[in-house]
Amino acid sequence: MAGVLYSVPWRLIGRQHDVRLTEHRVEIFDATVQVKSHTRAARGRVTDMADYPPDKIAFFQRTPVWCRRQTGVLGANVAEVVNELLAVNVLHRLRSAQGIIRLADKHDAERLDAACRRALQVGDPTYRTIKGILAAGTEHDGQPGIDTASSTPAHLHGPARLFNPDTGNDEGVA
Numbered sequence: 001m002a003g004v005l006y007s008v009p010w011r012l013i014g015r016q017h018d019v020r021l022t023e024h025r026v027e028i029f030d031a032t033v034q035v036k037s038h039t040r041a042a043r044g045r046v047t048d049m050a051d052y053p054p055d056k057i058a059f060f061q062r063t064p065v066w067c068r069r070q071t072g073v074l075g076a077n078v079a080e081v082v083n084e085l086l087a088v089n090v091l092h093r094l095r096s097a098q099g100i101i102r103l104a105d106k107h108d109a110e111r112l113d114a115a116c117r118r119a120l121q122v123g124d125p126t127y128r129t130i131k132g133i134l135a136a137g138t139e140h141d142g143q144p145g146i147d148t149a150s151s152t153p154a155h156l157h158g159p160a161r162l163f164n165p166d167t168g169n170d171e172g173v174a
Contacts (some may be wrong), residue, residue: 006038007051008121030135064090081125096127107134114139137163 006019006026018029021040028036038046049057064086071079080099085093104112115133118141119125133139 003020004041004043005045005047006036007045007047008036009051010053010056011104013091015168018134062094062098062101064094067094074101074109075116076122077113077116078109080120081130084125099127100130103131103134111139 006028008028012030012035015030017035020027020029020093024040026038026046027034028038035053036048038048052085067082067086068079069145071082078100082097085097085100100112103115107115111134114131115130116134118139119129122129
């Protein structure tokens with residue numbers, strides 16, 4: 001096997017296995033049962049996608065085409081961010097696009113779309129920024145007609161509001 005890595009079904013990882021090498025095949029046994037057979041390689045890795053756990057297989061099926069299709073449900077701003085990410089160096093930015101789409105599992109589509117709009121406005125449409133906007137709840141900041149001041153903690157409005165929250169006085173805003 002000379003430094004070549006061969007996959008086994010994910011349920012068998014971490015267990016001791018017997019291996020039979022022939023000129024063209026590598027056969028892997030768990031006790032006396034053959035669990036895997038690979039064509040022998042000179043170097044590198046030999047991986048069978050069926051050996052991955054189901055959640056990892058789903059990750060590999062989330063291609064750029066899948067990402068773009070998902071954005072149709074999540075909103076125009078999400079689509080713009082994902083398309084911008086996937087425009088250059090697709091393979092290096094695919095995980096970021098997948099991560100943005102995965103944020104819809106924790107936050108509704110409206111909030112995610114608003115966070116993407118906000119990230120585009122500030123010129124930093126990245127996964128990290130969008131996740132931070134959602135975590136801070138600032139996706140609607142700067143949008144007319146939406147009052148975020150009433151939901152923002154008083155200590156973020158300065159000492160006047162912190163020590164007298166009933167006045168609504170925002171003097172001394174930090």
